[in-house]
Amino acid sequence: xxxxxxxxxxxxxxxxxxxxxxxxxxxxxxxxxxxxxxxxxxxxxxxxxxxxxxxxxxxxxxxxxxxxxxxxxxxxxxxxxxxxxxxxxxxxxxxxxxxxxxxxxxxxxxxxxxxxxxxxxxxxxxxxxxxxxxxxxxxxxxxxxxxxxxxxxxxxxxxxxxxxxxxxxxxxxxxxxxxxxxxxxxxxxxxxxxxxxxxxxxxxxxxxxxxxxxxxxxxxxxxxxxxxxxxxxxxxxxxxxxxxxxxxxxxxxxxxxxxxxxxxxxxxxxxxxxxxxxxxxxxxxxxxxxxxxxxxxxxxxxxxxxxxxxxxxxxxxxxxxxxxxxxxxxxx
Amino acid sequence: xxxxxxxxxxxxxxxxxxxxxxxxxxxxxxxxxxxxxxxxxxxxxxxxxxxxxxxxxxxxxxxxxxxxxxxxxxxxxxxxxxxxxxxxxxxxxxxxxxxxxxxxxxxxxxxxxxxxxxxxxxxxxxxxxxxxxxxxxxxxxxxxxxxxxxxxxxxxxxxxxxxxxxxxxxxxxxxxxxxxxxxxxxxxxxxxxxxxxxxxxxxxxxxxxxxxxxxxxxxxxxxxxxxxxxxxxxxxxxxxxxxxxxxxxxxxxxxxxxxxxxxxxxxxxxxxxxxxxxxxxxxxxxxxxxxxxxxxxxxxxxxxxxxxxxxxxxxxxxxxxxxxxxxxxxxx
Numbered sequence: 001x002x003x004x005x006x007x008x009x010x011x012x013x014x015x016x017x018x019x020x021x022x023x024x025x026x027x028x029x030x031x032x033x034x035x036x037x038x039x040x041x042x043x044x045x046x047x048x049x050x051x052x053x054x055x056x057x058x059x060x061x062x063x064x065x066x067x068x069x070x071x072x073x074x075x076x077x078x079x080x081x082x083x084x085x086x087x088x089x090x091x092x093x094x095x096x097x098x099x100x101x102x103x104x105x106x107x108x109x110x111x112x113x114x115x116x117x118x119x120x121x122x123x124x125x126x127x128x129x130x131x132x133x134x135x136x137x138x139x140x141x142x143x144x145x146x147x148x149x150x151x152x153x154x155x156x157x158x159x160x161x162x163x164x165x166x167x168x169x170x171x172x173x174x175x176x177x178x179x180x181x182x183x184x185x186x187x188x189x190x191x192x193x194x195x196x197x198x199x200x201x202x203x204x205x206x207x208x209x210x211x212x213x214x215x216x217x218x219x220x221x222x223x224x225x226x227x228x229x230x231x232x233x234x235x236x237x238x239x240x241x242x243x244x245x246x247x248x249x250x251x252x253x254x255x256x257x258x259x260x261x262x263x264x265x266x267x268x269x270x271x272x273x274x275x276x277x278x279x280x281x282x283x284x285x286x287x288x289x290x291x292x293x294x295x296x297x298x299x300x301x302x303x304x305x306x307x308x309x310x311x312x313x314x315x316x317x318x319x320x321x322x323x324x325x326x327x328x329x330x331x332x
Numbered sequence: 333x334x335x336x337x338x339x340x341x342x343x344x345x346x347x348x349x350x351x352x353x354x355x356x357x358x359x360x361x362x363x364x365x366x367x368x369x370x371x372x373x374x375x376x377x378x379x380x381x382x383x384x385x386x387x388x389x390x391x392x393x394x395x396x397x398x399x400x401x402x403x404x405x406x407x408x409x410x411x412x413x414x415x416x417x418x419x420x421x422x423x424x425x426x427x428x429x430x431x432x433x434x435x436x437x438x439x440x441x442x443x444x445x446x447x448x449x450x451x452x453x454x455x456x457x458x459x460x461x462x463x464x465x466x467x468x469x470x471x472x473x474x475x476x477x478x479x480x481x482x483x484x485x486x487x488x489x490x491x492x493x494x495x496x497x498x499x500x501x502x503x504x505x506x507x508x509x510x511x512x513x514x515x516x517x518x519x520x521x522x523x524x525x526x527x528x529x530x531x532x533x534x535x536x537x538x539x540x541x542x543x544x545x546x547x548x549x550x551x552x553x554x555x556x557x558x559x560x561x562x563x564x565x566x567x568x569x570x571x572x573x574x575x576x577x578x579x580x581x582x583x584x585x586x587x588x589x590x591x592x593x594x595x596x597x598x599x600x601x602x603x604x605x606x607x608x609x610x611x612x613x614x615x616x617x618x619x620x621x622x623x624x625x626x627x628x629x630x631x632x633x634x635x636x637x638x639x640x641x642x643x644x645x646x647x648x649x650x651x652x653x654x655x656x657x658x659x660x661x662x663x664x
């Protein structure tokens with residue numbers, strides 16, 4: 001287990017999305033966070049104290065978490081003074097990047113010298129099976145998106161928290177590095193070897209009591225050329241009973257894919273349901289989650305009303321207005 | 333590069349499908365094969381000379397290729413006397429199994445002792461990029477299946493050979509271990525890390541001359557719960573201009589998935605085209621390839637006629653009747 005409290009490194013993040021790992025931890029585990037540390041040129045802010053590594057240690061921080069991602073997932077040379085400084089101040093390091101802390105000789109040497117630990121949460125820790133496609137007891141809900149990074153994890157976390165408060169049995173199932181850092185376990189799906197992707201999700205969401213819900217963190221998008229295969233493996237491994245359509249109101253072009261427009265929510269619904277019903281004919285789309293964080297209060301309310309009318313589905317921004325109507329729709 | 337001629341090890345294969353790697357090499361590179369070697373209890377035969385390793389070496393064999401697969405892809409202890417014997421006779425070993433030659437201490441020791449090489453073709457050899465989804469010049473044709481192992485590779489190889497004989501520019505692009513052993517290079521897609529699947533296929537099928545066709549080996553099936561994610565990554569990485577629907581006439585249940593029926597060719601066509609057109613709006617389904625190897629001559633002809641009528645598409649068994657009409661439809 002990774003020791004907390006955390007200090008969140010947001011580096012030279014050029015926009016809000018680049019620091020989404022740090023933001024997720026701060027939003028869902030504020031009790032585990034002492035502050036943030038950025039580099040010159042950083043274009044975002046978590047709204048918490050900016051602390052040096054020394055000050056963070058004084059506030060009790062035990063692990064510096066790399067909360068920033070760049071395309072390709074490498075550990076930038078410009079980050080290293082802070083990372084090595086954190087080790088020298090006595091903190092462990094945790095990272096969800098593709099390129100590993102354990103593969104950086106200077107970081108490994110500093111960790112050994114200082115007696116600190118390196119946690120690469122993106123490294124799969126289990127030997128996953130090949131999926132067998134068999135139906136199993138318990139229920140599973142999955143978020144699917146019009147694009148990557150549209151709020152699928154937030155939606156599942158918000159619904160899970162609401163379900164816990166109502167006494168409904170549920171478990172948040174993390175499939176990405178932020179989710180794993182928040183939940184403490186999960187499957188780093190985008191780092192799993194292709195043949196075992198769906199099997200890793202069957203392993204993560206095993207048979208359960210009939211009225212128990214696994215709230216499964218979505219990954220990628222069926223419409224995103226870079227990551228669609230990961231998404232389909234997740235759908236077929238999870239055998240969802242319920243899908244939540246997720247969308248970011250400010251997104252008009254697919255992230256990282258020049259020239260690609262987003263699908264409509266209707267297109268997403270049709271394709272995702274077609275794929276899900278291959279493994280669970282009873283699967284249904286039960287609601288829409290819109291990330292309206294870039295919209296004014298008035299525009300957000302208008303958009304949610306419009307989408308609800310267009311799709312005929314319960315629609316909300318669970319982070320802004322709470323996930324109640326989605327939970328109502330889920331437990332029907 | 334793997335040295336040839338090959339000697340093909342079919343071990344204790346319990347049926348024809350278990351020796352499909354060996355059969356593929358023998359069918360498509362007969363000029364590179366000196367013979368086969370089996371173990372007691374083997375239930376299949378390639379129809380070529382059964383030779384000891386010593387005799388194979390006398391006939392010029394330079395590499396023993398493991399041409400048999402078991403579920404799980406491990407190297408059976410019962411195979412080792414032959415494998416180590418081949419090394420001691422001076423041959424290299426090549427394998428496409430999930431479990432690696434390089435992870436078997438006794439095989440590694442024998443290879444070192446004998447100065448021979450071990451080729452695990454399932455190990456990715458390149459650092460693949462994340463897919464960027466950009467359109468590129470040249471044309472690409474991909475086989476998609478109603479199930480796994482229905483003849484997608486054979487279809488592409490047969491079309492490629494016919495195109496070469498007509499002087500049409502084309503390249504066979506291997507995405508699995510048999511294809512890689514046949515072609516000498518390729519991407520072992522099911523062993524690629526999830527995030528890089530689609531990117532590995534963009535890397536394999538780069539921009540080319542406008543009238544050049546990449547004939548891309550299919551993998552898995554969009555309808556197969558264990559491997560569907562691999563298939564979708566392949567479709568989105570290849571950006572196919574043309575799809576060939578592939579089906580095995582004797583298959584009624586999804587291979588390895590109890591309780592799953594096969595989709596119809598119409599269902600396959602709709603889903604595969606929907607996914608392909610996300611990255612290439614001009615993609616079309618141009619024909620149907622039926623593996624009729626288990627049918628009588630009369631039943632095969634009847635089925636091909638019926639499927640052609642039902643789908644309205646050029647339909648054949650390219651291995652039985654030749655791929656001419658599929659090539660005609662492709663270049664039409």
